[in-house]
Amino acid sequence: MSQEEPPAIGWRDHVGAINLLARFVLELAILVALAAWGWRATDSTPLAVALAIGAPVAWAIIWGMLVAPKAPRRMPDPARLVFELVLFAVVAVLLVSVHLAPIGIALAAAAALNSLLMIPFGQRGK
Numbered sequence: 001m002s003q004e005e006p007p008a009i010g011w012r013d014h015v016g017a018i019n020l021l022a023r024f025v026l027e028l029a030i031l032v033a034l035a036a037w038g039w040r041a042t043d044s045t046p047l048a049v050a051l052a053i054g055a056p057v058a059w060a061i062i063w064g065m066l067v068a069p070k071a072p073r074r075m076p077d078p079a080r081l082v083f084e085l086v087l088f089a090v091v092a093v094l095l096v097s098v099h100l101a102p103i104g105i106a107l108a109a110a111a112a113l114n115s116l117l118m119i120p121f122g123q124r125g126k
Contacts, residue, residue, distance in 0.1 A: 016121040022114050023123075026088075026107070027063070031056040033091055033100075033107060040098035062087070077124050084115055 038051030066075050067084055075083055088111035095104030118124050 012121070016123065019114060019117050019121055020123060022110070023118070026111050026114055029107060030059060030088070030091055030111075033095055033103065034059055036100065037091070037094040037098050040100070041094075059087070059091075081115060081124065085112060088112065088115075 034055040035052045038053070038055045039048050041051050042048050063071075065071055065073055067080060067087075068074070074080070088108055092104035092108035095101065095107065
């Protein structure tokens with residue numbers, strides 16, 4: 001009786017998995033960034049609390065309805081890719097507006113690189 005060897009896992013699989021993990025971390029970072037923006041966007045504490053809670057919730061709803069892998073109305077590519085990049089860019093601009101430019105720029109660059117790396121790894125449909 002012979003046993004089949006499991007398929008070898010190559011560097012491409014490892015890098016692809018790291019890219020998907022990075023995507024998840026970026027999505028969480030966006031939520032934190034939106035909360036930070038909301039908190040710093042105004043001097044009014046009640047409004048700051050509302051923005052710090054409301055902005056990430058609004059983002060999560062939009063992402064979950066149009067972008068997430070199991071979204072009920074998932075946009076097709078390439079429109080979804082453009083939409084994702086625009087959403088990431090909006091968050092970067094919001095961070096710049098509250099004097100968090102280095103974080104906004106780093107987040108936008110990481111999101112753009114991650115989104116573009118998803119193409120050759122065949123992860124856009126996932």
